[in-house]
Amino acid sequence: MIELWSWPTPNGHKVHIALEELELPYRVVPVNIGAGEQFRPEFLAITPNHRIPAIVDLDGPGGQRVQLFESGAILIYLAEKAGKLIPADPVARLACLQWLMFQMGGVGPMFGQYGHFTNYAPEPIPYARERYGNEVKRLHRVLDKRLSEAEWLAGDEYSIADIATFPWLRNPERRGIDLADYPGVQRWFQAIAARPAVQRGVEVLADRQRQGPISDAEREVMFGKTQFTAR
Structure with missing residues (x-):
């Protein structure tokens, strides 16, 4: 089971879609970036860059635990794990x-x-x-x-x-x-x-999507001093 730390943004949707296309079992851990959950110690232990998405796979190569951040690296890892969605040639x-x-x-x-x-x-x-x-x-x-x-x-x-x-x-x-x-x-x-898998992927966490204009509190978390505090 892959643990997916994510939020419904374009970078999050990349991995949601890939997991659906590859039919790999996963569990979503929501990370509300407007509320500052990306700065929590448990998330920073996976990604020092405090950006979603990130994954933890307890069944990585050789049975080793793998944790990855950066959506492109995650996509390559998942495609190689499943042997699909990356050309063999x-x-x-x-x-x-x-x-x-x-x-x-x-x-x-x-x-x-x-x-x-x-x-x-x-x-x-x-x-x-x-x-x-x-x-x-x-x-x-x-x-x-x-x-x-x-x-x-x-x-x-x-x-x-x-x-x-x-x-x-x-x-x-x-x-x-x-x-x-x-x-x-x-x-x-x-x-x-x-594609059905794409349609499923974009619905992951769709109920958590912010509605309406960004609040002052969200703006401060994502673009203000909170974002740039040394950790």
Whole structure:
């Protein structure tokens, strides 16, 4: 049984979806990041970076306990554990890892910064919104070019590269994006959204999702002094 410490964010959904696709047994431990639960000692014992998701697998390689943070590392571990969702062919595997890193280093950070300066910044900063808005569009164009040439990001196989990227492209209207402008991305997105395991994955902890505007207390925890206190 895998212990999954998570919350319903795009990075959390990556691992929720992967576990559902791989049919690996797991138990969810909710970590309410708005309430500051990511700073609790029991979570910091798993991830010194105090970010979700993280996992603990008591049945790791050779029966050893494995604990991991960083969603990309977790996806690679789970795919290799199950022997699925990562290509066996060396060249295709490299393509999978390439696009996984594209999500980790590009899509996630840039989409996240756009979301922060659009929805959470205490005052409007036009330069930041324009800069990250343009980068969001550029990344969509990169994805669209790839997905106009290949069925999936890694090529012929659905993989953890697709799973990592999909949650970040949900709710495109929040980023001023119309997926119809990116037909390759739209075709790919609709195919993933139709998968039963994906539909189950995005429902994990959905009842815990914050409704309405962020509160002052949540803002302080996630973006204020609490976030940057030395631990």
